[in-house]
Amino acid sequence: MLIIGIAGGTGCGKTTVVNQIINELPNEEVGVISQDSYYQSAPHLSYEERTKINFDHPRAIDFDLLMEHLKELKKGNSVEQPVYSFVKHNRTEDTILTHPRKVMIVEGILIFTHPDIRELFDIKIFVHADSDERLIRRLKRDIAERGRDIDEVLNRYQNTLKPMHQQFIEPTKEYADIIIPNNKYNTVAVNIVRTIINERLL
Numbered sequence: 001m002l003i004i005g006i007a008g009g010t011g012c013g014k015t016t017v018v019n020q021i022i023n024e025l026p027n028e029e030v031g032v033i034s035q036d037s038y039y040q041s042a043p044h045l046s047y048e049e050r051t052k053i054n055f056d057h058p059r060a061i062d063f064d065l066l067m068e069h070l071k072e073l074k075k076g077n078s079v080e081q082p083v084y085s086f087v088k089h090n091r092t093e094d095t096i097l098t099h100p101r102k103v104m105i106v107e108g109i110l111i112f113t114h115p116d117i118r119e120l121f122d123i124k125i126f127v128h129a130d131s132d133e134r135l136i137r138r139l140k141r142d143i144a145e146r147g148r149d150i151d152e153v154l155n156r157y158q159n160t161l162k163p164m165h166q167q168f169i170e171p172t173k174e175y176a177d178i179i180i181p182n183n184k185y186n187t188v189a190v191n192i193v194r195t196i197i198n199e200r201l202l
């Protein structure tokens, strides 16, 4: 199994890049795991309390479960990937049965901060977009898709997202084998990664 890690700050375009890469690849050969599915479950907290969680700090992620699932997939076993609700700020009751594939792509803002998880990646890719681009995209996306308003996004950006990005995410760029500039859609980079994957699938 080839495991590719794709990191980068919120709004840099990780999910979009992954979708562009897997589009046109046979879906029985390539699987995706999103770090967002592994936000800690917090059923003991009220909604109000959950809105105050710092979601950009590594402790917000259930890395133990993510690690366990990646190891199981590597062994050839299927896992139940959790489903997370950005509207409720909580894990849902649902899971997605995720089967091992020849190529597994793992994407998320903090995946390169965890040394043992970093070790599992055969290829590490960091997607870069400037912080103003990322904020604009995040604003539009979170209002359109994640039930937020402009104040929520801007407060979170100033209070936690920006400092956490500088402290935890940006420094992990140094672990990357490939850095994809993504201020604009980068079809050349996407095609290069797809070529690497296709070679593995031959």
Ligand SMILES: Nc1ncnc2c1ncn2[C@@H]1O[C@H](COP(=O)(O)OP(=O)(O)O)[C@@H](O)[C@H]1O
Residues within 6 Å of the ligand: 008, 009, 010, 011, 012, 013, 014, 015, 016, 017, 137, 138, 140, 141, 182, 183, 184, 185, 186
């Ligand atoms: N290169 C790009 N140029 C303009 N908009 C983009 C680009 N890449 C992604 N987007 C848009 O920005 C938003 C955030 O992208 P997304 O892939 O969800 O980022 P991430 O997964 O890194 O948080 C989405 O609405 C997406 O359509």
Ligand SMILES: Nc1ccn([C@@H]2O[C@H](COP(=O)(O)O)[C@@H](O)[C@H]2O)c(=O)n1
Residues within 6 Å of the ligand: 009, 010, 011, 014, 036, 039, 055, 056, 085, 086, 088, 089, 090, 108, 109, 156, 161
């Ligand atoms: N309940 C939550 C959980 C996370 N976030 C934000 O999501 C961002 C990471 O996801 P991307 O798809 O953008 O990479 C992260 O910056 C968290 O602030 C949230 O808003 N609410």
